[in-house]
Amino acid sequence: MSSLTVKDLTKSFGATPVLTGVDLHVPGGSFTALLGPSGCGKTTLLRLIAGFDDPDSGTVAVGDRVVAGAGRSVPARRRGIGFVPQEGGLFPHLTVAGNISFGLPRRQRRDGGRVRELLALVGLDAHLADRAPHELSGGQQQRVALARALAPEPSLVLLDEPFSSLDAALREETRAAVSRALTASGATAVLVTHDQAEALSMADQVAVLRGGRLVQLTDPRTLYRRPGDLDVATFVGEAVVLDAELRGGRAHCVLGALPYEQASAGAVPDGRARVLLRPEQLRLSTPAGAGSVARVQGVDFYGHDSRVWLRLPDGGQVTGRLDGADLPAVGDDVTISVRGTALAFPAGDGGAGPAVAAKGALRAPAPLS
Missing domain, CATH: 2.40.50.140 (Nucleic acid-binding proteins)
Known part of the structure; x- marks a missing residue:
């Protein structure tokens, strides 16, 4: 497991500033939720951490390794970061096993034991390994997407609103399964969400973004009981x-x-x-x-x-x-x-x-x- 440290991160698209001097520290092995309304910059921050975009200034470090800023930009594929997109992003032409093992070395792809291990980790039966993505429910697809992200044993996993397309009952069940799997894997996790209940129930700490700035970073109970200002208070519950x-x-x-x-x-x-x-x-x-x-x-x-x-x-x-x-x-x-x-x-x-x-x-x- 590795920590994540973001220092003075800024990003603009054209003349529009999206992130302004964001500082964030995520301890190794912990779960942090990035919470905020649409347009506050939380998905942009996740993309900068993942390596899909480059910051205008500031740095991103995974553990002791600077992966963005300070004159360097490590490609996304070399950052050792797992990514779970909003809709799962499974390859429709591959089976569940093929999706999970896609980024693994050839020897591990041939070893069905790793796929069975990951399916068990995310709470799915091994018999689903040969199914196509369209034969799964939405919640099952999201768990397969998490298994694929965990397959290379990343030190950091990023989740971009992975439960937003699920109905209420399935969302609760999938959230619980994902939370258990991340805890069991020991990976550091960062979740982007605009769902306050999701952030408060899943995370060890919650980072509230507003207008491209991080306005409060604390544990869920403190955030709810002692919000930093009334705007945060009325947003969080x-x-x-x-x-x-x-x-x-x-x-x-x-x-x-x-x-x-x-x-x-x-x-x-x-x-x-x-x-x-x-x-x-x-x-x-x-x-x-x-x-x-x-x-x-x-x-x-x-x-x-x-x-x-x-x-x-x-x-x-x-x-x-x-x-x-x-x-x-x-x-x-x-x-x-x-x-x-x-x-x-x-x-x-x-x-x-x-x-x-x-x-x-x-x-x-x-x-x-």
């Missing part, structure tokens, strides 16, 4: 962002006087601020006692849990995440209490507006009459 005033050790907002912690970006002085809560921190009860009264606007039921849309007294809207039992009905008045602490950011930080549930994929229900 659903978020409730509220205007507040900090005084007396409390954040005073529409949900009451909440205990809070300072965001990792630095100390936030008393006065105007914005606070972050996660929807699962909201607790609902019948209107009685302390708490902020809100009206239920909608309920999205998912079985294992539900999203509840809530209209606040000031006209703002938030969402809560509850388990699937004993849900309120649309039109009910409920009291909102908060479990745990809020995270305070400067008043001018980005993210959603006052008293809203921030998440690009969410669509609010129509207001009640």
Whole structure:
């Protein structure tokens, strides 16, 4: 296994900058996810690491070996890097065994034991070795693509959104199989994804890219619980962002006087601020006692849990995440209490507006009459 070190990497296409001074270190044997919205530069970064493109400046090193920059550019085929593309990229005229053994020396290609070993590693039966790619499911094809990438025993494996074309159930199953195979192989892995759940569940560390810059690099729990700014917070999971005033050790907002912690970006002085809560921190009860009264606007039921849309007294809207039992009905008045602490950011930080549930994929229900 080898580490990956990227230093001050830049890349432009024509007059358009795509990456601007990216620094990234991936420890040997670890799994890192490059997470960000479309157009943030994550696939370009992966291609520079793989050797499919050359950087304008900066360096890429695999272990102690500089493979790009500093006056050198090692060809992709000589970098010792395995690559799994988005659609698998299997050769349609070759069998599964032929695909897996394609890049191996002739002696190893003749040895069926290596193919059986790799099929077992990615969780596939040996009887699939003689099948053509079109006879496999999408998840099986992606596992074969991973087996092909692992066949030469690379020290680094790159995965470019390999699960995006799979349906939800197959995606979960394939992700788990790929994660187990990478762990068993001991290879260092870098995954490009725009799927937050994928990044948080699979990776040892997550690198968040925005506008061609790496804005936060940390472990998944820290990223979710202590995001570097509100833009990261609202990208990595659903978020409730509220205007507040900090005084007396409390954040005073529409949900009451909440205990809070300072965001990792630095100390936030008393006065105007914005606070972050996660929807699962909201607790609902019948209107009685302390708490902020809100009206239920909608309920999205998912079985294992539900999203509840809530209209606040000031006209703002938030969402809560509850388990699937004993849900309120649309039109009910409920009291909102908060479990745990809020995270305070400067008043001018980005993210959603006052008293809203921030998440690009969410669509609010129509207001009640």
